[in-house]
Amino acid sequence: MTSSLLPQPLLSLCLRSSSSLRPPLLLLHHRRTIKTKSSAAWLVRQQTDHLVASRGAFRARSAFKLLELSKHYKILKPSCKLIIDLGAAPGSWSQVALQGKGGGKVVVAVDLLPMAPIPGVHIIQGDFLDQITQAKIKQKLLLAGDGLRLKADLVMSDMGSNMSGLASMDQEASWKLTKMVFEFCKVGLRVGHFHGQDGIWRSGGTMIMKHFACPEIAEFRRTHLQRCFEEVYYDKPEACRKESAEGYFVCKGYKGDILQKAIEPPAPKEKWAEEEGDL
Incomplete structure (x- = not known):
């Protein structure tokens, strides 16, 4: 069903409900920033960890x-x-x-x-x-x-x-x-x-x-x-x-x-x- 077939009050309610379910753009940006920083920190730690580099045939540094x-x-x-x-x-x-x-x-x-x-x-x-x-x-x-x-x-x-x-x-x-x-x-x-x-x-x-x-x-x-x-x-x-x-x-x-x-x-x-x- 297209929006043109909906009564105007119902259409307005649907639009408000849909927008309320979406996280604010600022929050999404904040989550992406945290994830990006965490991933970057992990990569740096892996690259500078001498045990990771010297693990040889072992599957993990543990x-x-x-x-x-x-x-x-x-x-x-x-x-x-x-x-x-x-x-x-x-x-x-x-x-x-x-x-x-x-x-x-x-x-x-x-x-x-x-x-x-x-x-x-x-x-x-x-x-x-x-x-x-x-x-x-x-x-x-x-x-x-x-x-x-x-x-x-x-x-x-x-x-x-x-x-x-x-x-x-x-x-x-x-x-x-x-x-x-x-x-x-x-x-x-x-x-x-x-x-x-x-x-x-x-x-x-x-x-x-x-x-x-x-x-x-x-x-x-x-x-x-x-x-x-x-x-x-x-x-x-x-x-x-x-x-x-x-x-x-x-x-x-x-x-x-x-x-x-x-x-x-x-x-x-x-x-x-x-x-x-x-x-």
């Missing part, structure tokens, strides 16, 4: 973060054979893990996003907390490993949520990912035990997890990580950009799901010390 952590905490040693990389795309951490000392590594990379193949890496597209995806992970570990173990020596995650620019929303998203990785360890990370043949104690697996600063992290470390792992470290590798709020937990010697429940943020005044005798 590979250098894992290299630093592994060297300092002796993570990718010969005894670390079965490795799960959560939120693996684009795959740089899986590349580093595959090159760890001793050879014979089995690396299972999991992500919601599709990943280009990496020779020697078993890629699964799916949600790592989904039971079907977890069954696929165990199958890969069983078939590609020694045929006996269904849990990993190392669970690692370099996941980060998409930044919105709003601190409260970004902190909440990061906190959610932190809890998700910890929850996965309950079903995917090897627990410490005495070896059946020689009776020697074998420490539990290791978890490496990225997180961003948020109010809950310090309490989460004390009430959850330090309860379920023999050793808990916090580190910010030199490969991290100085302006970034990211850091990494390196947790060694998994003792299992001591808490026996899903992770919930602890109440601010909850007295966890009363439960210390339960450990």
